[in-house]
Amino acid sequence: MPLVTTKRTGLVDQVIAQIRELVSSGEWPIGEKIPPETELVGALGVGRNTVREAVRALSHAGLLEVRQGDGTFVRATNEISGAVRKLCGPELRQVLEVRRALEVEGARLAAGARTDEDLTGLEACLTIRNEAMRRQDSTEVATTDAEFHRLLVAASHNPVLISLYEGIRETVASSVATALNRDAQAELVSHAELLAAVRDGDPRQAAEEAGAFLDELLSQMGSESAAEQLD
Structure with missing residues:
Protein backbone atom coordinates (compact mmCIF):
# COMPACT_ATOMS: atom_id res chain seq x y z
CA MET A 1 0.00 0.00 0.00
CA PRO A 2 1.51 3.36 -1.02
CA LEU A 3 2.07 6.01 1.61
CA VAL A 4 -0.40 8.90 1.69
CA THR A 5 0.68 12.47 2.19
CA THR A 6 -0.10 13.49 5.76
CA LYS A 7 -2.55 16.29 6.42
CA ARG A 8 -2.33 19.14 8.88
CA THR A 9 -3.95 18.47 12.21
CA GLY A 10 -7.52 19.75 12.29
CA LEU A 11 -8.59 22.68 14.44
CA VAL A 12 -10.64 20.44 16.73
CA ASP A 13 -7.61 18.23 17.44
CA GLN A 14 -5.50 21.30 18.17
CA VAL A 15 -8.07 22.64 20.63
CA ILE A 16 -8.36 19.22 22.27
CA ALA A 17 -4.56 19.09 22.67
CA GLN A 18 -4.44 22.56 24.25
CA ILE A 19 -7.28 21.86 26.68
CA ARG A 20 -5.78 18.47 27.58
CA GLU A 21 -2.47 20.18 28.37
CA LEU A 22 -4.17 22.79 30.57
CA VAL A 23 -5.90 20.01 32.49
CA SER A 24 -2.96 17.61 32.84
CA SER A 25 -0.61 20.42 33.93
CA GLY A 26 -2.97 21.51 36.69
CA GLU A 27 -3.57 24.91 35.14
CA TRP A 28 -7.24 23.92 35.22
CA PRO A 29 -7.54 21.89 38.47
CA ILE A 30 -9.92 19.00 39.02
CA GLY A 31 -13.32 20.18 40.15
CA GLU A 32 -12.80 23.67 38.74
CA LYS A 33 -15.08 25.24 36.15
CA ILE A 34 -13.34 25.96 32.85
CA PRO A 35 -13.76 29.32 31.06
CA PRO A 36 -17.09 29.81 29.27
CA GLU A 37 -17.45 29.01 25.60
CA THR A 38 -17.33 32.65 24.47
CA GLU A 39 -14.04 33.18 26.29
CA LEU A 40 -12.51 30.04 24.81
CA VAL A 41 -13.58 31.07 21.32
CA GLY A 42 -11.83 34.42 21.71
CA ALA A 43 -8.70 33.01 23.35
CA LEU A 44 -8.24 30.17 20.85
CA GLY A 45 -9.29 32.12 17.78
CA VAL A 46 -11.64 29.42 16.53
CA GLY A 47 -15.39 29.11 15.99
CA ARG A 48 -18.00 28.01 18.51
CA ASN A 49 -18.57 24.69 16.76
CA THR A 50 -14.87 23.84 17.03
CA VAL A 51 -14.85 24.54 20.77
CA ARG A 52 -18.07 22.61 21.31
CA GLU A 53 -16.77 19.59 19.42
CA ALA A 54 -13.50 19.60 21.39
CA VAL A 55 -15.31 19.90 24.72
CA ARG A 56 -17.72 17.14 23.68
CA ALA A 57 -14.82 14.83 22.80
CA LEU A 58 -13.04 15.48 26.11
CA SER A 59 -16.31 14.98 27.95
CA HIS A 60 -16.74 11.56 26.31
CA ALA A 61 -13.15 10.77 27.30
CA GLY A 62 -13.96 11.60 30.91
CA LEU A 63 -11.64 14.61 31.32
CA LEU A 64 -14.47 17.15 31.36
CA GLU A 65 -18.02 17.10 32.69
CA VAL A 66 -20.70 19.26 31.12
CA ARG A 67 -23.38 20.30 33.60
CA GLN A 68 -26.38 21.77 31.86
CA GLY A 69 -27.08 25.28 33.09
CA ASP A 70 -23.93 25.33 35.24
CA GLY A 71 -20.98 25.07 32.86
CA THR A 72 -18.18 22.62 32.15
CA PHE A 73 -15.92 21.26 34.89
CA VAL A 74 -12.63 19.35 35.02
CA ARG A 75 -13.32 15.74 35.94
CA ALA A 76 -9.91 14.01 35.58
CA THR A 77 -6.38 14.73 34.38
CA ASN A 78 -6.11 11.90 31.85
CA GLU A 79 -8.21 9.42 29.90
CA ILE A 80 -7.46 6.44 32.15
CA SER A 81 -8.62 8.24 35.26
CA GLY A 82 -11.59 9.61 33.39
CA ALA A 83 -12.57 6.15 32.18
CA VAL A 84 -12.34 4.71 35.70
CA ARG A 85 -14.47 7.53 37.07
CA LYS A 86 -17.08 6.96 34.38
CA LEU A 87 -17.13 3.22 34.96
CA CYS A 88 -17.18 3.46 38.74
CA GLY A 89 -19.31 6.59 38.95
CA ARG A 108 3.83 -7.46 47.11
CA LEU A 109 6.26 -6.29 44.44
CA ALA A 110 7.49 -3.36 46.53
CA ALA A 111 8.60 -5.73 49.30
CA GLY A 112 11.09 -7.24 46.88
CA ALA A 113 12.01 -4.22 44.79
CA ARG A 114 11.99 -1.21 47.13
CA THR A 115 15.12 0.88 47.53
CA ASP A 116 16.37 2.81 50.55
CA GLU A 117 15.13 5.96 48.84
CA ASP A 118 11.66 4.43 48.50
CA LEU A 119 11.60 3.57 52.20
CA THR A 120 12.67 7.08 53.17
CA GLY A 121 9.84 8.58 51.11
CA LEU A 122 7.26 6.17 52.53
CA GLU A 123 8.37 6.79 56.11
CA ALA A 124 8.32 10.57 55.66
CA CYS A 125 4.85 10.45 54.11
CA LEU A 126 3.49 8.27 56.91
CA THR A 127 4.98 10.60 59.52
CA ILE A 128 3.21 13.59 57.94
CA ARG A 129 -0.02 11.58 57.74
CA ASN A 130 0.16 10.62 61.43
CA GLU A 131 0.85 14.21 62.44
CA ALA A 132 -2.20 15.31 60.46
CA MET A 133 -4.24 12.65 62.27
CA ARG A 134 -3.14 14.08 65.61
CA ARG A 135 -4.23 17.54 64.45
CA GLN A 136 -7.50 16.02 63.21
CA ASP A 137 -6.86 17.61 59.83
CA SER A 138 -8.98 15.29 57.69
CA THR A 139 -8.02 17.02 54.45
CA GLU A 140 -4.30 16.53 55.07
CA VAL A 141 -4.90 12.97 56.24
CA ALA A 142 -6.70 12.13 52.99
CA THR A 143 -4.03 13.79 50.84
CA THR A 144 -1.05 12.15 52.53
CA ASP A 145 -2.77 8.77 52.78
CA ALA A 146 -3.39 8.76 49.02
CA GLU A 147 0.24 9.83 48.46
CA PHE A 148 1.49 6.99 50.69
CA HIS A 149 -0.29 4.44 48.52
CA ARG A 150 1.05 6.08 45.36
CA LEU A 151 4.60 5.88 46.70
CA LEU A 152 4.03 2.27 47.71
CA VAL A 153 3.00 1.27 44.19
CA ALA A 154 5.90 3.32 42.78
CA ALA A 155 8.24 1.25 44.96
CA SER A 156 7.21 -1.82 42.95
CA HIS A 157 9.31 -0.42 40.08
CA ASN A 158 6.90 -2.08 37.64
CA PRO A 159 6.31 0.59 34.97
CA VAL A 160 3.04 -0.91 33.73
CA LEU A 161 1.52 -1.17 37.21
CA ILE A 162 2.73 2.33 38.07
CA SER A 163 1.22 3.74 34.89
CA LEU A 164 -2.14 2.10 35.61
CA TYR A 165 -2.14 3.40 39.17
CA GLU A 166 -1.15 6.90 38.11
CA GLY A 167 -4.20 6.86 35.88
CA ILE A 168 -6.54 6.48 38.85
CA ARG A 169 -4.79 8.81 41.31
CA GLU A 170 -7.67 11.28 41.47
CA THR A 171 -10.12 8.43 41.97
CA VAL A 172 -7.99 7.00 44.79
CA ALA A 173 -7.80 10.40 46.49
CA SER A 174 -11.56 10.77 46.19
CA SER A 175 -12.15 7.30 47.63
CA VAL A 176 -9.87 8.05 50.60
CA ALA A 177 -11.70 11.29 51.34
CA THR A 178 -15.07 9.59 50.93
CA ALA A 179 -14.08 6.78 53.29
CA LEU A 180 -13.01 9.30 55.91
CA ASN A 181 -16.28 11.16 55.55
CA ARG A 182 -18.26 7.93 55.84
CA ASP A 183 -16.49 6.71 58.95
CA ALA A 184 -14.63 8.97 61.38
CA GLN A 185 -12.71 5.93 62.65
CA ALA A 186 -11.23 5.32 59.21
CA GLU A 187 -8.55 7.91 59.92
CA LEU A 188 -7.29 5.70 62.77
CA VAL A 189 -6.19 2.94 60.35
CA SER A 190 -2.43 2.54 60.69
CA HIS A 191 -0.10 1.58 57.85
CA ALA A 192 2.82 0.86 60.19
CA GLU A 193 2.58 -2.91 59.69
CA LEU A 194 2.36 -2.49 55.93
CA LEU A 195 5.46 -0.32 55.90
CA ALA A 196 7.29 -2.80 58.17
CA ALA A 197 6.49 -5.69 55.83
CA VAL A 198 7.85 -3.76 52.85
CA ARG A 199 10.93 -2.74 54.83
CA ASP A 200 11.53 -6.37 55.89
CA GLY A 201 11.16 -7.64 52.34
CA ASP A 202 8.17 -9.85 53.13
CA PRO A 203 5.96 -9.99 49.98
CA ARG A 204 3.25 -12.19 51.50
CA GLN A 205 2.80 -10.04 54.58
CA ALA A 206 2.96 -6.82 52.57
CA ALA A 207 0.19 -8.02 50.25
CA GLU A 208 -1.90 -9.17 53.22
CA GLU A 209 -1.54 -5.83 55.01
CA ALA A 210 -2.30 -3.87 51.82
CA GLY A 211 -5.55 -5.75 51.30
CA ALA A 212 -6.67 -6.00 54.93
CA PHE A 213 -7.92 -2.46 55.52
CA LEU A 214 -9.60 -2.30 52.12
CA ASP A 215 -11.31 -5.63 52.83
CA GLU A 216 -12.53 -4.19 56.11
CA LEU A 217 -14.02 -1.17 54.34
CA LEU A 218 -15.66 -3.39 51.74
CA SER A 219 -17.05 -5.62 54.49
CA GLN A 220 -18.48 -2.61 56.32
CA MET A 221 -20.14 -1.45 53.13
CA GLY A 222 -21.65 -4.89 52.63
CA SER A 223 -23.05 -4.84 56.16
CA GLU A 224 -24.53 -1.39 55.60
CA SER A 225 -26.21 -2.53 52.39
CA ALA A 226 -27.69 -5.58 54.12
CA ALA A 227 -29.00 -3.42 56.96
CA GLU A 228 -30.59 -1.03 54.48
CA GLN A 229 -32.36 -3.95 52.74
CA LEU A 230 -33.69 -5.19 56.09
CA ASP A 231 -35.05 -1.73 56.85
Whole structure:
Protein backbone atom coordinates (compact mmCIF):
# COMPACT_ATOMS: atom_id res chain seq x y z
CA MET A 1 0.00 0.00 0.00
CA PRO A 2 1.51 3.36 -1.02
CA LEU A 3 2.07 6.01 1.61
CA VAL A 4 -0.40 8.90 1.69
CA THR A 5 0.68 12.47 2.19
CA THR A 6 -0.10 13.49 5.76
CA LYS A 7 -2.55 16.29 6.42
CA ARG A 8 -2.33 19.14 8.88
CA THR A 9 -3.95 18.47 12.21
CA GLY A 10 -7.52 19.75 12.29
CA LEU A 11 -8.59 22.68 14.44
CA VAL A 12 -10.64 20.44 16.73
CA ASP A 13 -7.61 18.23 17.44
CA GLN A 14 -5.50 21.30 18.17
CA VAL A 15 -8.07 22.64 20.63
CA ILE A 16 -8.36 19.22 22.27
CA ALA A 17 -4.56 19.09 22.67
CA GLN A 18 -4.44 22.56 24.25
CA ILE A 19 -7.28 21.86 26.68
CA ARG A 20 -5.78 18.47 27.58
CA GLU A 21 -2.47 20.18 28.37
CA LEU A 22 -4.17 22.79 30.57
CA VAL A 23 -5.90 20.01 32.49
CA SER A 24 -2.96 17.61 32.84
CA SER A 25 -0.61 20.42 33.93
CA GLY A 26 -2.97 21.51 36.69
CA GLU A 27 -3.57 24.91 35.14
CA TRP A 28 -7.24 23.92 35.22
CA PRO A 29 -7.54 21.89 38.47
CA ILE A 30 -9.92 19.00 39.02
CA GLY A 31 -13.32 20.18 40.15
CA GLU A 32 -12.80 23.67 38.74
CA LYS A 33 -15.08 25.24 36.15
CA ILE A 34 -13.34 25.96 32.85
CA PRO A 35 -13.76 29.32 31.06
CA PRO A 36 -17.09 29.81 29.27
CA GLU A 37 -17.45 29.01 25.60
CA THR A 38 -17.33 32.65 24.47
CA GLU A 39 -14.04 33.18 26.29
CA LEU A 40 -12.51 30.04 24.81
CA VAL A 41 -13.58 31.07 21.32
CA GLY A 42 -11.83 34.42 21.71
CA ALA A 43 -8.70 33.01 23.35
CA LEU A 44 -8.24 30.17 20.85
CA GLY A 45 -9.29 32.12 17.78
CA VAL A 46 -11.64 29.42 16.53
CA GLY A 47 -15.39 29.11 15.99
CA ARG A 48 -18.00 28.01 18.51
CA ASN A 49 -18.57 24.69 16.76
CA THR A 50 -14.87 23.84 17.03
CA VAL A 51 -14.85 24.54 20.77
CA ARG A 52 -18.07 22.61 21.31
CA GLU A 53 -16.77 19.59 19.42
CA ALA A 54 -13.50 19.60 21.39
CA VAL A 55 -15.31 19.90 24.72
CA ARG A 56 -17.72 17.14 23.68
CA ALA A 57 -14.82 14.83 22.80
CA LEU A 58 -13.04 15.48 26.11
CA SER A 59 -16.31 14.98 27.95
CA HIS A 60 -16.74 11.56 26.31
CA ALA A 61 -13.15 10.77 27.30
CA GLY A 62 -13.96 11.60 30.91
CA LEU A 63 -11.64 14.61 31.32
CA LEU A 64 -14.47 17.15 31.36
CA GLU A 65 -18.02 17.10 32.69
CA VAL A 66 -20.70 19.26 31.12
CA ARG A 67 -23.38 20.30 33.60
CA GLN A 68 -26.38 21.77 31.86
CA GLY A 69 -27.08 25.28 33.09
CA ASP A 70 -23.93 25.33 35.24
CA GLY A 71 -20.98 25.07 32.86
CA THR A 72 -18.18 22.62 32.15
CA PHE A 73 -15.92 21.26 34.89
CA VAL A 74 -12.63 19.35 35.02
CA ARG A 75 -13.32 15.74 35.94
CA ALA A 76 -9.91 14.01 35.58
CA THR A 77 -6.38 14.73 34.38
CA ASN A 78 -6.11 11.90 31.85
CA GLU A 79 -8.21 9.42 29.90
CA ILE A 80 -7.46 6.44 32.15
CA SER A 81 -8.62 8.24 35.26
CA GLY A 82 -11.59 9.61 33.39
CA ALA A 83 -12.57 6.15 32.18
CA VAL A 84 -12.34 4.71 35.70
CA ARG A 85 -14.47 7.53 37.07
CA LYS A 86 -17.08 6.96 34.38
CA LEU A 87 -17.13 3.22 34.96
CA CYS A 88 -17.18 3.46 38.74
CA GLY A 89 -19.31 6.59 38.95
CA PRO A 90 -20.24 7.38 42.54
CA GLU A 91 -19.92 3.73 43.60
CA LEU A 92 -17.25 3.66 46.31
CA ARG A 93 -17.27 -0.15 46.38
CA GLN A 94 -16.17 -0.38 42.75
CA VAL A 95 -13.35 2.11 43.31
CA LEU A 96 -12.14 0.20 46.37
CA GLU A 97 -12.16 -3.05 44.42
CA VAL A 98 -9.98 -1.51 41.70
CA ARG A 99 -7.67 -0.02 44.33
CA ARG A 100 -7.34 -3.38 46.05
CA ALA A 101 -6.34 -5.17 42.86
CA LEU A 102 -3.56 -2.69 42.12
CA GLU A 103 -2.37 -1.88 45.63
CA VAL A 104 -2.08 -5.47 46.84
CA GLU A 105 0.11 -6.41 43.90
CA GLY A 106 2.02 -3.14 44.26
CA ALA A 107 2.79 -3.89 47.91
CA ARG A 108 3.83 -7.46 47.11
CA LEU A 109 6.26 -6.29 44.44
CA ALA A 110 7.49 -3.36 46.53
CA ALA A 111 8.60 -5.73 49.30
CA GLY A 112 11.09 -7.24 46.88
CA ALA A 113 12.01 -4.22 44.79
CA ARG A 114 11.99 -1.21 47.13
CA THR A 115 15.12 0.88 47.53
CA ASP A 116 16.37 2.81 50.55
CA GLU A 117 15.13 5.96 48.84
CA ASP A 118 11.66 4.43 48.50
CA LEU A 119 11.60 3.57 52.20
CA THR A 120 12.67 7.08 53.17
CA GLY A 121 9.84 8.58 51.11
CA LEU A 122 7.26 6.17 52.53
CA GLU A 123 8.37 6.79 56.11
CA ALA A 124 8.32 10.57 55.66
CA CYS A 125 4.85 10.45 54.11
CA LEU A 126 3.49 8.27 56.91
CA THR A 127 4.98 10.60 59.52
CA ILE A 128 3.21 13.59 57.94
CA ARG A 129 -0.02 11.58 57.74
CA ASN A 130 0.16 10.62 61.43
CA GLU A 131 0.85 14.21 62.44
CA ALA A 132 -2.20 15.31 60.46
CA MET A 133 -4.24 12.65 62.27
CA ARG A 134 -3.14 14.08 65.61
CA ARG A 135 -4.23 17.54 64.45
CA GLN A 136 -7.50 16.02 63.21
CA ASP A 137 -6.86 17.61 59.83
CA SER A 138 -8.98 15.29 57.69
CA THR A 139 -8.02 17.02 54.45
CA GLU A 140 -4.30 16.53 55.07
CA VAL A 141 -4.90 12.97 56.24
CA ALA A 142 -6.70 12.13 52.99
CA THR A 143 -4.03 13.79 50.84
CA THR A 144 -1.05 12.15 52.53
CA ASP A 145 -2.77 8.77 52.78
CA ALA A 146 -3.39 8.76 49.02
CA GLU A 147 0.24 9.83 48.46
CA PHE A 148 1.49 6.99 50.69
CA HIS A 149 -0.29 4.44 48.52
CA ARG A 150 1.05 6.08 45.36
CA LEU A 151 4.60 5.88 46.70
CA LEU A 152 4.03 2.27 47.71
CA VAL A 153 3.00 1.27 44.19
CA ALA A 154 5.90 3.32 42.78
CA ALA A 155 8.24 1.25 44.96
CA SER A 156 7.21 -1.82 42.95
CA HIS A 157 9.31 -0.42 40.08
CA ASN A 158 6.90 -2.08 37.64
CA PRO A 159 6.31 0.59 34.97
CA VAL A 160 3.04 -0.91 33.73
CA LEU A 161 1.52 -1.17 37.21
CA ILE A 162 2.73 2.33 38.07
CA SER A 163 1.22 3.74 34.89
CA LEU A 164 -2.14 2.10 35.61
CA TYR A 165 -2.14 3.40 39.17
CA GLU A 166 -1.15 6.90 38.11
CA GLY A 167 -4.20 6.86 35.88
CA ILE A 168 -6.54 6.48 38.85
CA ARG A 169 -4.79 8.81 41.31
CA GLU A 170 -7.67 11.28 41.47
CA THR A 171 -10.12 8.43 41.97
CA VAL A 172 -7.99 7.00 44.79
CA ALA A 173 -7.80 10.40 46.49
CA SER A 174 -11.56 10.77 46.19
CA SER A 175 -12.15 7.30 47.63
CA VAL A 176 -9.87 8.05 50.60
CA ALA A 177 -11.70 11.29 51.34
CA THR A 178 -15.07 9.59 50.93
CA ALA A 179 -14.08 6.78 53.29
CA LEU A 180 -13.01 9.30 55.91
CA ASN A 181 -16.28 11.16 55.55
CA ARG A 182 -18.26 7.93 55.84
CA ASP A 183 -16.49 6.71 58.95
CA ALA A 184 -14.63 8.97 61.38
CA GLN A 185 -12.71 5.93 62.65
CA ALA A 186 -11.23 5.32 59.21
CA GLU A 187 -8.55 7.91 59.92
CA LEU A 188 -7.29 5.70 62.77
CA VAL A 189 -6.19 2.94 60.35
CA SER A 190 -2.43 2.54 60.69
CA HIS A 191 -0.10 1.58 57.85
CA ALA A 192 2.82 0.86 60.19
CA GLU A 193 2.58 -2.91 59.69
CA LEU A 194 2.36 -2.49 55.93
CA LEU A 195 5.46 -0.32 55.90
CA ALA A 196 7.29 -2.80 58.17
CA ALA A 197 6.49 -5.69 55.83
CA VAL A 198 7.85 -3.76 52.85
CA ARG A 199 10.93 -2.74 54.83
CA ASP A 200 11.53 -6.37 55.89
CA GLY A 201 11.16 -7.64 52.34
CA ASP A 202 8.17 -9.85 53.13
CA PRO A 203 5.96 -9.99 49.98
CA ARG A 204 3.25 -12.19 51.50
CA GLN A 205 2.80 -10.04 54.58
CA ALA A 206 2.96 -6.82 52.57
CA ALA A 207 0.19 -8.02 50.25
CA GLU A 208 -1.90 -9.17 53.22
CA GLU A 209 -1.54 -5.83 55.01
CA ALA A 210 -2.30 -3.87 51.82
CA GLY A 211 -5.55 -5.75 51.30
CA ALA A 212 -6.67 -6.00 54.93
CA PHE A 213 -7.92 -2.46 55.52
CA LEU A 214 -9.60 -2.30 52.12
CA ASP A 215 -11.31 -5.63 52.83
CA GLU A 216 -12.53 -4.19 56.11
CA LEU A 217 -14.02 -1.17 54.34
CA LEU A 218 -15.66 -3.39 51.74
CA SER A 219 -17.05 -5.62 54.49
CA GLN A 220 -18.48 -2.61 56.32
CA MET A 221 -20.14 -1.45 53.13
CA GLY A 222 -21.65 -4.89 52.63
CA SER A 223 -23.05 -4.84 56.16
CA GLU A 224 -24.53 -1.39 55.60
CA SER A 225 -26.21 -2.53 52.39
CA ALA A 226 -27.69 -5.58 54.12
CA ALA A 227 -29.00 -3.42 56.96
CA GLU A 228 -30.59 -1.03 54.48
CA GLN A 229 -32.36 -3.95 52.74
CA LEU A 230 -33.69 -5.19 56.09
CA ASP A 231 -35.05 -1.73 56.85
